[in-house]
Amino acid sequence: MAQSKKTRFYIRTVILAILVVAIIGTIYVNVTKEKNAVLAVGDQAPDFQLVDMDGNVQRLSDYKGQGVFLNFWGTWCKPCAKEMPYIDKQYQVFKDQGVQTIAVNIAESDFKVNSYTKQYGMTFPVVIDRQKNVMERYNIGPLPTTFLVDPDGKIIRIIQGEMTEQDVANFMEEIKPS
Amino acid sequence: MxxxxxxxxxxxxxxxxxxxSCGRPLTEEAINKPLADMRYEGSARRSQTYNKTIIDKVWNFFSSVKVGMWIIVAILVAAAIGTILPQVFYVPANNATEAAAYYERIYGTFGKIYNDLGLSDxxxxxxxxxxxxxxxxSLIIASLDRVIPLYKSLKKQKVKRHSSFLQRQRLYTKAENVTEDVLTPAEKKLKELKYNVRREDGALLAEKGRFSRWGxxxxxxxxxxxxxGVMLRAIPGVYVDEQLWIREGETLAVPGASGYFIQNNGFEFDVYDKESSDEVFSDAIDRVGTIASNYQTNLTLFEGANQEVVGDPGELEEIKSGPTIVNKPFKFDSYNIYQIDFRxxxxxxxxxxxxxxxxxxxxGEFTIDLIEPEPEYDLGDGYKVELVDYYAxxxxxxxGEPQSKSPIPNNPAFLVRxxxxxxxxxxTSFVLIRETIEPFGENDYKLKFQAAETRDISGLTVRKDLTLxxxxxxxxxxxxGVAQGSYWxxxxIWIQQTATGDVSIAGHTNKNWNSVKKDLYYVTKDTKVPRPKDQQDPEDDLDFEEGDETS
Structure with a gap:
């Protein structure tokens, strides 16, 4: 009888353990799935590849070892228009210190993007995310959204909304390789 | 122990x-009850026996049907609360911040609290x-705890039971000094009724439909x-449920299916018309006006040559083309693309x-594509229109700066030379819908609007479910299981006859008592033993007719 009691204890423990592990595992995966989809500070910046307005392939992983100032924008977005000249000015300052700037336009026309870059005199690479898959991967909500990617390819800051020129300078300083 | x-x-x-073994009542409670509690055959449910270790306590908690019921009530209440306001995936918002603002704006303080409490998801x-x-x-443990003892006790049940067990059955009858053999004719009749009959000196046990107990x-x-199966959806790649809006002519990445792209070749919206419909419907068509007969998006699926990294898909290889129609999805791999909405x-x-x-x-006429405008339109003979800028x-x-509030051509305006x-x-002219502004003084020429072309937008759902x-x-x-427990x-039936001629008959069923009453009537009608009475319902005066004996 004592033997069977011991057996029962082990059987119950094993069954409960399996059930609890399976359920907690499922809940953990389900609850964190949403959060994984949304990129967070500390995550590796997902690699992407798009062709810029000059026809050059821009691939994020090619800039390993450099900081990348990754700005998502649209021509119709007013705060984007405000910060664009600041970004361009700071790009000129930081480009020789290992900070690259890439501006990702969300699926607008070549015409509109060209006229805009000309109007604002943007000198850094501008790419168009035509199929919106980079936007989806980076979970872009409102524009502008800027990702600061450090030389190791890690996201160290996500900025939603407009930046002042001082902000832009400080952020570029943050991702400067040491 | x-x-x-x-x-x-x-x-x-x-x-x-x-x-x-014999069916005698063992506990004070069982002895005092006039009728035996036949649930689980009076066996010891394991949960009620030991309560020593923490494992036993947890086990017993989940084994309780009462606890199970409360868990179900809690799920019902929670699920009901989730329907008070639309859940976050039905709300037009791209992220948590937008969703929070939406709930507060539309539903006020209640909406804010609802969202803050996480009830929106x-x-x-x-x-x-x-x-x-x-x-x-609870389902697993409660079932294990009951099915195993029940199985064991039904499996090893004895033919011969103690008289107190028979007495405590709901259907019971007794007769004295019955000289002729009751068991043999009863066995024959019960076999006719498709009972499994077992006999052991002076006792008979007939049983039918035991498998319904497993229902x-x-x-x-x-x-x-x-x-x-639902749990497996947590594994990546097993379950995808995504929405996308795609305009006619657009090629977009398929959300949830990386490396795949779909192109919208056109949306079709058809209505019933009087010419092609049966005459009987013409009144309905007159009364209602438009009755939709078809919503359909024609799609082409591509796979990008560049599979390793998101962004530029590389060369697109066509995989297949075809329509998605309501209830008839466009299928590829294990994905289904459903037509669910349109504008x-x-x-x-x-x-x-x-x-x-x-x-x-x-x-000369020229057409400006509002999605991909050209920088200039040459009309020949020295006439040319240059598009300086475009505001969708x-x-x-x-x-003095023209503004556009979105990239969608809701109200296009053009600055042209x-x-x-x-x-x-x-x-220089600034061309709007139904209006032209001439910023640098009166012009001799103008752009005269000729025609507009429109396109439709399809709302699609991408779904993959390997758990189906x-x-x-x-x-x-x-x-x-439901059928097994409900329809059987x-x-x-226990029949015992002693050497002195005492006959007792008892009957039990887990449901549909009339069935077993009828069977007992058939078994006893040609004997001196009275039909077993329903001890729980003394008013029982069911009258079974001749020829009504099988059920």
Whole structure:
């Protein structure tokens, strides 16, 4: 009888353990799935590849070892228009210190993007995310959204909304390789 | 370790109500009851026996049907709360911040609290899933705890039971001094009624439909398989449910299916018309107006050559083309693309003609594609229109600067320069819908609007669910269990005759008492033994007619 009691204890423990592990595992995966989809500070910046307005392939992983100032924008977005000249000015300052700037336009026309870059005199690479898959991967909500990617390819800051020129300078300083 | 020894000498586990061997009542409670509690055959439910270790306590908690019921009530209440306001995936918001603002704006303080409490995403919350998990544990443990002792006691049940067991059955009758053999004719009749009959000196046990007792456990098994299938959705790649809006002509990445792209080749919206419909419907068509007959998007699926990294898909290789129609999805791999929504007539292109305002003479038509405009349109003979800038969703001027509030051509406006051979300098014009602004003074030429082209937008759902076969098997097993427990019943009849001619007959069933009453009537009608009476319902005066004996 004592033997069977011991057996029962082990059987119950094993069954409960399996059930609890399976359920907690499922809940953990389900609850964190949403959060994984949304990129967070500390995550590796997902690699992407798009062709810029000059026809050059821009691939994020090619800039390993450099900081990348990754700005998502649209021509119709007013705060984007405000910060664009600041970004361009700071790009000129930081480009020789290992900070690259890439501006990702969300699926607008070549015409509109060209006229805009000309109007604002943007000198850094501008790419168009035509199929919106980079936007989806980076979970872009409102524009502008800027990702600061450090030389190791890690996201160290996500900025939603407009930046002042001082902000832009400080952020570029943050991702400067040491 | 305590155990209960019955008068018949059988050792029963603690908690047993009715002796496993002879059926005598063992506990004070069972002795005092006029009728035996036949649930689980009076066996000791394991949960009620030991309560020593923490494992036993947890086990017993989940084994309780009462706890199971409360878990179900909690799930019902929570699920109901989740329907008070739309869940976050039905809300037009791209992220948490937008969603929070939406709830507050539309539903006020209540909406804000609702969202802050996480009720707007209730079904994905850890605690709701935890409740479902607890229900799963409860189903498994409660079933195990009951089905095993029940199986054992039904399997080893004895033909001969103590008279007190028969007396305590709901259907019972007794007769004295019956000289002729009752058992043999009864056995014959019961076999006619398709009972399994076993005999042992002076005792008979007839049993029918025992498998219906497994019905509840079979349906629990089905539910557990179902829940297990749902759990598998947590594994990446097993389950995808994504939405996308795609305009005619657009090629977009398929959300949830990386590396795949779809192109919208056109949306079709058809209505019933009187010509092609049966005449009987013409009244209805007159009364209602438009009755939709078809919503369809024609799609082409591509796979990008560049599979390793998101962004530029590389060369697109066509995989297949075909329509998605309501209820008839476009299928590829294990994905289904469903037609679920649409918006009609978004501007796509506008056609103008360069015209001399005074003479009305026209110099050539050209079409501006509002999605991919060209920088210039050459009309020949020295006439040319240069597109300086384009504002898709024009809202007015700010500091002399035209503004567009979105990239969608809801209200397109164009800043153009018109080159004509008679003018050394081009004229500048700002062209709006039904309006032209001439910023640098009166022009001789204008762009005259000719026609607009529109396109439709399809709302599609991309779905993949590898768990469907498991859910179907679970559902099927569930239904088998339900049918097994509902449409069959477990009937037992005990007949005992002593050497002195005392006959007692008892009957039991887990449901549908009339069935076993009828069977007992048939067994007893040609004997001196009266038909067993329903001890729970003394008014029982069911009258069975001749020829009504089989059921």
């Amino acid at each position: 305590k155990s209960l020894e019955c008068k018949c000498g059988h050792i029963n586990p603690v908690g047993t109500q009715l002796c496993e 209730l079904y994905s919350s850890w605690w709701f899933q935890g409740l479902i998990g607890m229900l799963g544990i 509840p456990y079979v349906n629990h098994l089905g539910l557990i398989i179902f829940l297990g 009609l007539d978004e501007l796509k292109a506008m056609t103008f003609n360069l015209e001399n305002k005074e003479s009305g003479e026209q110099f 969703d024009f809202t007015g001027f700010e500091n 018109m080159y004509t051979p008679d003018k050394p300098e081009p004229e 076969p498991i859910l179907m098997i679970g559902g099927l097993i569930f239904m088998i 019943n477990h009937r037992r």
